Amino acid sequence: MQIVNYIIEHSTEFVSNGGLLCGFLLVFIECFIPMLPLNIFVALNINAFGMVTGILTSWIATCLGSTICYFIFKYLGTKFTEKFLNRKLIKKIRKGLDTFEKITFSELVLLITLPFTPSFLINILCGLVKMTKKKFISALLIGKVFIVVFWGYIGKSFIDSLTDIKSLIFIGIALIIAYIISKIVSKKFNME
Numbered sequence: 720m721q722i723v724n725y726i727i728e729h730s731t732e733f734v735s736n737g738g739l740l741c742g743f744l745l746v747f748i749e750c751f752i753p754m755l756p757l758n759i760f761v762a763l764n765i766n767a768f769g770m771v772t773g774i775l776t777s778w779i780a781t782c783l784g785s786t787i788c789y790f791i792f793k794y795l796g797t798k799f800t801e802k803f804l805n806r807k808l809i810k811k812i813r814k815g816l817d818t819f820e821k822i823t824f825s826e827l828v829l830l831i832t833l834p835f836t837p838s839f840l841i842n843i844l845c846g847l848v849k850m851t852k853k854k855f856i857s858a859l860l861i862g863k864v865f866i867v868v869f870w871g872y873i874g875k876s877f878i879d880s881l882t883d884i885k886s887l888i889f890i891g892i893a894l895i896i897a898y899i900i901s902k903i904v905s906k907k908f909n910m911e
Contacts, residue, residue: 742767743780750784753839757781761870770871778867785842785859792846820848824858824910828901831862832894834869854910861900865893 742764749755765773822830827845830836845855873886905911 739768739772739776742773743776746777746780747784750781750788750839750842753837757838757866758870758873761867765871774867774871777871778863781838781867782856782859782863785838785863786856788839788842789846789850789855789859792843793849794846796843796847816844816848819844820850824854824905825898825901827854827858828862828897829894831858832865832897834866834890838866853908857904857908857910858901861897861904865897869893 745760746757746764749757749760761777764777767773768776831838831841869889872889
């Protein structure tokens, strides 16, 4: 936890001194350490590099980090769970994974779009259920746009944004747009 606090305290200095690569790395690393605050890193990138560059950098970094996390668990996750977890726990996890495996493309996009969804967990689950690369990456690219824009637009914590009506309206509109886009992409590219 001390490492997380250190990163948060020194991230402004890190981004302003290190440039675009440092801003990219902070968002990228957040995909592997879920305690790190994506909202703060996106806001830092926008403050340091401007709205367009900050959002684009954050979006690329979070999509790349999430994709790598997905591939790690897609190819190594089942070996890891079988080696380190007992059989009873594996059976319980398998039941949950069987349920998650049935998620539609549009549901996955909406899940990724929600600001309070732990993206690290979604990446792991998608990898463990052996979801197709096409379905995961397409949903990720759509959903992460809205998350990054949300944190860039709001620029505060999720708890604070729950008390702000503009934030709630933004989330609602983002979910509707993400759902419509996901339906169009799903139909055009046969994602199910």
